[in-house]
Amino acid sequence: MAVGEASFPAMPVIEGIRLGTAMAGFKTPGRRDLVVVELPETTTLAATFTRNAFCAAPVHVARRHLEAQAPRYLLVNTGNANAGTGEQGMRDAEASCEALASLAGVSAQSVLPFSTGVIGEPLPVTRLCDALPDALSALNADGWHAAAEGILTTDTRPKGATRQIDIDGHVVTINGIAKGSGMIQPNMATMLGFVFTDAAIDEARLQPLLRAAVDASFNCITVDSDTSTNDACTLAATGRGASIDSDAREARFAAALTEVLVELAQAIIRDAEGATKFVTLEVEGASSRREALDVAFTVAHSPLVKTALYASDANWGRILAAVGRAPVEALDVSRIVIDLGDVRLVENGGRAASYTEEAGSAVMAEAEIAIRIHLGRGDASATVWTSDLSHDYVSINADYRS
Amino acid sequence: MAVGEASFPAMPVIEGIRLGTAMAGFKTPGRRDLVVVELPETTTLAATFTRNAFCAAPVHVARRHLEAQAPRYLLVNTGNANAGTGEQGMRDAEASCEALASLAGVSAQSVLPFSTGVIGEPLPVTRLCDALPDALSALNADGWHAAAEGILTTDTRPKGATRQIDIDGHVVTINGIAKGSGMIQPNMATMLGFVFTDAAIDEARLQPLLRAAVDASFNCITVDSDTSTNDACTLAATGRGASIDSDAREARFAAALTEVLVELAQAIIRDAEGATKFVTLEVEGASSRREALDVAFTVAHSPLVKTALYASDANWGRILAAVGRAPVEALDVSRIVIDLGDVRLVENGGRAASYTEEAGSAVMAEAEIAIRIHLGRGDASATVWTSDLSHDYVSINADYRS
Incomplete structure (x- = not known):
């Protein structure tokens, strides 16, 4: 299942x-499951990684390589997360980088590895290395769609987004691809997101730019509250185009970058495991952004809210109960206002006087639903995107390894 | 569904x-849905209530009445939570108490009201009041099983527990009944639990006794992380039996009380909505009990762990990923040991060398499963009980109002 129509955008070179992609046989035979991305020597690269304490071997290795040297290649496999694999996992990730480096004539530290898939199985390194020549010979400037397909796991759709902006007469392009469908509550990162631009951006500007855009996008989505061991998002700037060397240029670039990441983050939710609904949760009137996020995620994670969304049941009592248990001190329920689309659900501590079941049900019947919660405590706000909890979510995750 | 066999115990008078119970017609016709419990004048009573900010009208009223006067009656309805009902809900709860008080010849403030069921619908007060004479004329000392049935919602079984202890030659009895199946992560209370004893216990001892027993029982269970608006647990001591007037007597009483509450709490999990597994999560080697509870609840709430349990899939990577995202600072994954029953899953940051899929699967095939997580950080521990996430959980909660 997935919510709404989706088409992969035409991505500029x-x-x-x-x-380049190849079929290493990690997953279903005949599926692309290995992706190599080549970056020019002029590239600067920023990255955010999962905060999960059990972070995967490739996360450790990518961090280490990034500190040592400017990256020339991203190496991504799906079907196996190389997480919970101890010392052997670290050796396997290093060996994969060395194999690619040797074929490409670069140093192993200029390769950043990324893995996604089942946790706890040893990485099939031989199969990976055997497929590398195919991936390298497939390298081409138009490989966006194939690469977006090659990083998928339980996703049903490739996810891409692109923007072009004018920087003082020069066109700057931002292209991004991402994957993710379950085990999604990114924490300071996403499942896997790879973003590229031809702008020239020095490292001092690049990392804060990525961090801020990730905080407004991938860090505001949740499918099931489960933060992955492998989350990573990179932003590579080739430096061949216009230079982002002033605050004014940076602001314009940041806005476009955030648009690309929000579009990718929303695409992950639209394609969430078993999703039949795309839900936007807007919390306003909070005393801090942290508080707004806490309320939004408490509602977004409530299994009872998520099953009511699945049932298209305007069971607003469950939304109210979830808001009431959010970790907020001294919440005054008489000030809280909750709207479902343009229908007022809750005011003055109970059901809104104007509410009718008919009006609520009409909104809930839609595939895209907005819930707005006004706390009446301050001026901070946050928007979080989530999906519903369906029979298919249970089926997908009860069957995943079989 | 429910896990394991269950029989309602023989409860001493x-x-x-x-x-006394009656059929007020709140729920399915022909079902008991109204319960009245009469307490003798000598009774002292302690209570814990939900911490949900949107707590229900009967919670407000019960708290107020308890401060004003010693209680003589508990009045419990199922099928309607009288929560999210604003000022009208308060008036309805008061009116119910007044109706019972007038029939019984006591003051309205000596009646404590409790409600459970759908949130946000007005309480059908007239129907409730019409059924009160039936409930009063049914009052009898052996009404435990009927009362335990009369408070159920989506539960499939009545839940009771009883203990008798010897206090210096006098037999002291503790009887408890409880309900709860979904919207279960009690916070300083349970869904509904009513415990009674013939011991004489002054108020100064009674409230701490209940609080400690609740913290070790109802506050250690979760079905779906959703804290109800109506959680309440009371402990009524009639004062007609032996007096708990020394620390030694209190310790023996506390142990038996905790046993009763743990048995009721576990019964709620065995009867959790859609449950096919009863899961005991033991976290040891934590630096504080709070930390141990945080890790246990993070694993217990993980939809991916819960669906793996449902599938009887020894997908230990999901347990590892959940531990890794628990809110614990500077978790050293190399020190963590995770056992599934008597099978070691994780050590040294990855899969245990001795682990085999066959051994893991054999444990996962059982209906009762223990997961033990040793953090290697200190001496604190906690035990939490939870259920799996099944298709039936989704069905029950997608269909609840229809």
Whole structure:
């Protein structure tokens, strides 16, 4: 299942970026499951990684390589997360980088590895290395769609987003691809997101730019509250285009970058495991952004709210109960206002006087639903995107390894 | 569904306690849905209530009445929570108490009201009041089983527990009944639990006794992380039996009380909505009990762990990923040991060397499963009981109002 229509956008070429895919046989035979992305030597790269304490071997290795050297290749496999694999996992991730480096004539530290898939199985390194020549010979500047397909796990759709902006007469392109469908509550990162631009951005500007855009996008989505061991998001700037060297240019670039990441984050929720609904939770009137996020995520994680959404049941009492248990001190329920689309559900501590079951049900019948919660405590706000909890979610996750 | 066999225990009479039920027609026709419990004048009573900010009208009223006067009656309805009902809900709860008080010849403030069921619908007060004479004329000292049935909602079984202890030659009885199946993560209370004893216990001892027993029982269970608006647990001591007037007597009473509450709490999990597994999560080696509870609840709430349990899939990577995202600072994954029953899953940051899929699967095939997580950080521990996430959980909660 997935919510709404989706088409993969036409992605402009970014000079110097080439993408290649291969079938290493990690997953279903005949599926692309290995992706290599080549970056030009001029590239600067920022990255955010999962905060999960059991973070995967490739996360450790990518961090280490990034500190040592400017990256020339991203190496991504699906079907196996190489997480919970101890010392052997670290050796396997290093060996994969070395194999690619040797074929490409670069140093192993200039390769960043990324893995996604089942946790706790040893990485099939031989199969991965055997498929590398195919991936390298497939490298081309138009490989976006194939690469977006090659990183998927339980996703049903490739996810891409692109923007072009004018920087003082020069066109700057931002292309992003991402994957993710379950085990989604990114914490300071996403499942896997790879973003590329031809802009020239020095490292001091690049990391804060990525961090802020991730905080407004991937860190505001949840499918099932489960933060993955492998979350990662990178932003590579080839430096061949216009230079983002002033605060004014940075602001314009940041806005476009955030648009690309929000579009990718929303695409993950639209394609969430078993999703039949795309839900936007807006919390306003909070005393801090943290508080707004806490309320939004408490509602977004409530199994009872999520099953009511699945049933298209305007069971607003469950939304109210979830808001009431959010970790907020001294919440005054008489000030809380909850709207479902344009229908007022809750005011003055109970059901809104104007509410009718008919009006509520009409909104709940839609595939895209907005819930707005006004806390009446301050001026901070947050928006979180989530999905419903369906029979298919249970089926997908009860069957995943079989 | 429910896990394991269950039979309602033979509950001894507690002199002065009488229970009566009636069919008010809140729920399915022909189902008991109204319960009245009569307490003798000598009774002292302690209570814990939900911490949900949107707590229900009967919670407000019960708290107020308890401060004003010693209680003589508990009045419990199922099928309607009288929560999210604003000022009208308060008036309805008061009116119910007044109606019972007038029939019984006591003051309205000596009646404590409790409600459970759908949130946000007005309480059908007239129907409730019409059924009160039936409930009062049914009052009898052996009404435990009927009362335990009369408070159920989506539960499939009545839940009771009883203990008798010897206090210096005098037999002291503790009887408890409880309900709860979904919207279960009690916070300083349970869904509904009513416990009675013939011991004489002054108020200064009674409230801490109940609080400690609730913290070790109802506050250690979760079905779906959703704290109800109506959680309440009371402990009524009639004062007709032996006096708990020394620390030694209190310790023996506390142990038996905790046993009764743990048995009721576990019964709620065995009867959790859609449950096919009864799961005991033991976290040891934590630096504080709070930390141990945080790790246990993070695993217990993980939809991916819960669906793996449902599938009887020894997908230990999901347990590891949940532990890794628990809110614990500077978790050293190399020190963590995770056992599934008597099978070691995780050590040294990855899969245990001795682990085999066959051994793991054999444990997961059982209906009762123990997961033990040793953090290697200190001496604190906690035990939490939870259920799995099944198709039936989704069905029950997608269909609840229809």
